[in-house]
Amino acid sequence: MCGIVGYVGHRDVLPILINGLKRLEYRGYDSAGIATYNESQGINLVKTKGKMANLEVLLESSYYQESFLGIGHTRWATHGIPNDVNSHPHASNSGDLVLVHNGIIENYESIKNLLIKRGYEFKSDTDTEVLVNLIEEVKKKEQVKLGKAVQIALNQVVGAYAIAVFDINKPNEIVAARLGSPLVIGIGAESNEHFIASDIHPFIEYTKSVVYLEEGELAIVKGKKIKIRNIKDDKLKSILITELNVELEEIRKGDYEHFMLKEIHEQPKVILDTYRGRLSENKDMIKMSGLIDNKEILSKIDRIVILGCGSSYIAGLLGEYLLEDFIGIPVEVEYSSEFRYRNPIIRENDLFIAISQSGETADTLAALKLVKSKNAFTFGICNVVGSSIARLTDAGAYTHAGVEIGVASTKALMSQMIMLYMFAIHLAQIRQKLSQDKFNIYRDELLSLPEKIERALALEPAIKKIAYIYSEANNFLYLGRKYNYPMALEGALKLKEISYIHAEGYPAAEMKHGPIALIDNDMPVVVIATENENSEKIISNIQEIKARNGRVIGIIREDSKLKSLFDHAIEIPSTFDQLMPIISLVPLQLLAYHIAVIKGKNVDQPRNLAKSVTVE
Ligand code: F6R
Numbered sequence: 271m272c273g274i275v276g277y278v279g280h281r282d283v284l285p286i287l288i289n290g291l292k293r294l295e296y297r298g299y300d301s302a303g304i305a306t307y308n309e310s311q312g313i314n315l316v317k318t319k320g321k322m323a324n325l326e327v328l329l330e331s332s333y334y335q336e337s338f339l340g341i342g343h344t345r346w347a348t349h350g351i352p353n354d355v356n357s358h359p360h361a362s363n364s365g366d367l368v369l370v371h372n373g374i375i376e377n378y379e380s381i382k383n384l385l386i387k388r389g390y391e392f393k394s395d396t397d398t399e400v401l402v403n404l405i406e407e408v409k410k411k412e413q414v415k416l417g418k419a420v421q422i423a424l425n426q427v428v429g430a431y432a433i434a435v436f437d438i439n440k441p442n443e444i445v446a447a448r449l450g451s452p453l454v455i456g457i458g459a460e461s462n463e464h465f466i467a468s469d470i471h472p473f474i475e476y477t478k479s480v481v482y483l484e485e486g487e488l489a490i491v492k493g494k495k496i497k498i499r500n501i502k503d504d505k506l507k508s509i510l511i512t513e514l515n516v517e518l519e520e521i522r523k524g525d526y527e528h529f530m531l532k533e534i535h536e537q538p539k540v541i542l543d544t545y546r547g548r549l550s551e552n553k554d555m556i557k558m559s560g561l562i563d564n565k566e567i568l569s570k571i572d573r574i575v576i577l578g579c580g581s582s583y584i585a586g587l588l589g590e591y592l593l594e595d596f597i598g599i600p601v602e603v604e605y606s607s608e609f610r611y612r613n614p615i616i617r618e619n620d621l622f623i624a625i626s627q628s629g630e631t632a633d634t635l636a637a638l639k640l641v642k643s644k645n646a647f648t649f650g651i652c653n654v655v656g657s658s659i660a661r662l663t664d665a666g667a668y669t670h671a672g673v674e675i676g677v678a679s680t681k682a683l684m685s686q687m688i689m690l691y692m693f694a695i696h697l698a699q700i701r702q703k704l705s706q707d708k709f710n711i712y713r714d715e716l717l718s719l720p721e722k723i724e725r726a727l728a729l730e731p732a733i734k735k736i737a738y739i740y741s742e743a744n745n746f747l748y749l750g751r752k753y754n755y756p757m758a759l760e761g762a763l764k765l766k767e768i769s770y771i772h773a774e775g776y777p778a779a780e781m782k783h784g785p786i787a788l789i790d791n792d793m794p795v796v797v798i799a800t801e802n803e804n805s806e807k808i809i810s811n812i813q814e815i816k817a818r819n820g821r822v823i824g825i826i827r828e829d830s831k832l833k834s835l836f837d838h839a840i841e842i843p844s845t846f847d848q849l850m851p852i853i854s855l856v857p858l859q860l861l862a863y864h865i866a867v868i869k870g871k872n873v874d875q876p877r878n879l880a881k882s883v884t885v886e
Pocket of ligand 1: 580582631680764
């Protein structure tokens with residue numbers, strides 16, 4: 271939630287902040303703001319409710335003098351409604367300090383009351399304004415420099431944060447710190463400039479050398495040097511520079527109307543990228559060092575628990591079927607948020623898999639910390655390299671889906687499902703549950719998927735026509751059995767996220783236990799009916815819908831005999847039942863996308879959502 275950007279160096283800071291915030295807008299877009307500083311203009315603080323476009327309009331009409339120090343913010347509101355006053359940056363009472371913040375300060379009210387008693391006044395309802403004034407108070411009281419004041423103040427707050435703050439008395443310095451929200455520092459090519467941001471995108475045209483700030487670290491960032499300290503004990507930390515492998519093109523829309531559409535169409539390549547380098551030289555084994563290096567532990571595990579949120583949770587549901595099929599041990603899938611608020615059973619022989627595109631989802635991170643505190647073995651499936659979850663897990667595998675900018679997850683989910691398939695067959699190999707012949711069959715099917723996804727994508731014009739017919743519906747039901755059930759959930763999730771149409775996903779057989787009451791001519795039902803086995807069961811479900819005047823859109827195999835049962839049939843390429851969800855995902859994404867576009871919704875930045883949910 272919320273995007274932070276900062277720069278100190280020799281370039282004019284305003285374009286860096288504006289471009290940077292545009293690239294971080296996926297993290298939140300309730301409001302946006304910047305603060306720059308130079309000696310003659312002083313602090314130039316411009317902020318407004320709404321998207322970056324609003325801020326740009328405001329900036330055009332406001333006076334600005336070239337500056338070399340600045341911070342910016344794009345907000346997803348937590349404390350205080352999205353309005354101009356609550357927008358970041360926030361200045362301290364003296365006007366010397368300016369701060370941007372991603373996260374939540376849980377004890378802000380008690381600190382605020384204390385500060386009010388000491389004469390501080392507050393303009394906004396935010397926890398952030400409390401924090402900047404707390405830093406100011408510490409700085410004055412303790413007579414310390416900004417870095418030290420931030421360190422002392424952060425030791426008094428409870429909650430999660432990534433912050434960037436500057437002091438006009440030190441106009442060549444930004445202090446940044448993180449706990450629970452990501453922050454990365456870009457080291458300028460000529461080493462006389464530094465960038466700070468919530469992720470690497472704001473600065474990838476300037477530098478590929480980065481330092482990921484670790485949990486509980488504070489950085490004093492100047493034009494020429496950085497110092498990193500531990501917030502708790504103030505100890506100096508060593509600086510680990512990582513070289514990035516991301517190109518600017520990856521974060522551009524190209525010829526596509528939306529990032530979401532681009533990302534849907536990237537999926538054949540994403541599958542290749544996910545399995546690239548993961549087959550042994552003679553292609554008779556999956557290579558996953560995170561698994562093979564921990565062979566001993568993994569041969570003993572007798573239960574797997576998968577943790578995730580949203581679409582990553584849905585990937586986990588498919589993983590459950592695959593792992594139970596291939597390995598034959600119990601698998602449970604849990605919403606990270608639910609898991610940690612129960613008294614979860616965490617045993618020595620359990621394997622915990624955390625799935626997260628961003629690798630920063632607060633609920634998954636917190637669940638993982640709980641698991642780690644009980645010494646269970648953890649494996650991360652993340653997309654963002656160097657993310658918190660990736661670094662916290664004992665072992666893991668990156669999905670290499672590339673940068674996903676559309677807020678609704680598409681290609682990231684695809685890559686997670688591919689990864690879980692490889693994980694399952696690899697673990698089956700390690701545990702000697704899979705013959706070489708069977709492995710070869712599963713491998714060949716994996717290799718055939720990119721071409722099959724291409725063919726599914728070619729159905730887009732037909733899917734668009736269906737989208738036109740149903741775009742006025744107020745409700746949708748999605749049904750699927752067994753492997754298709756997770757896709758019923760995903761189809762519904764995608765539709766509601768981007769078109770704001772109410773949609774529910776159900777196991778097909780559950781329909782008769784309640785949702786059937788909703789069925790009439792106004793409730794389109796999408797049935798994912800790609801199974802070879804037990805297809806007679808899904809036929810009964812379809813007939814139950816038709817008998818109640820329901821209109822049914824079917825997602826079926828190209829060779830399916832079920833076509834005549836549907837009002838509209840989307841015929842997709844065939845593969846094993848277990849892999850059919852990977853193909854049926856494509857029409858579900860396209861249907862949701864086109865309905866949302868027809869309805870004129872902002873598919874890349876749906877209301878109220880943000881890409882990375884770093885609050886619990
Ligand atoms: C759905 C979506 C969200 C995310 C969820 C988890 O389209 O994007 O439901 O899947 O917030 O995010 P990650 O995978 O980053 O942990």
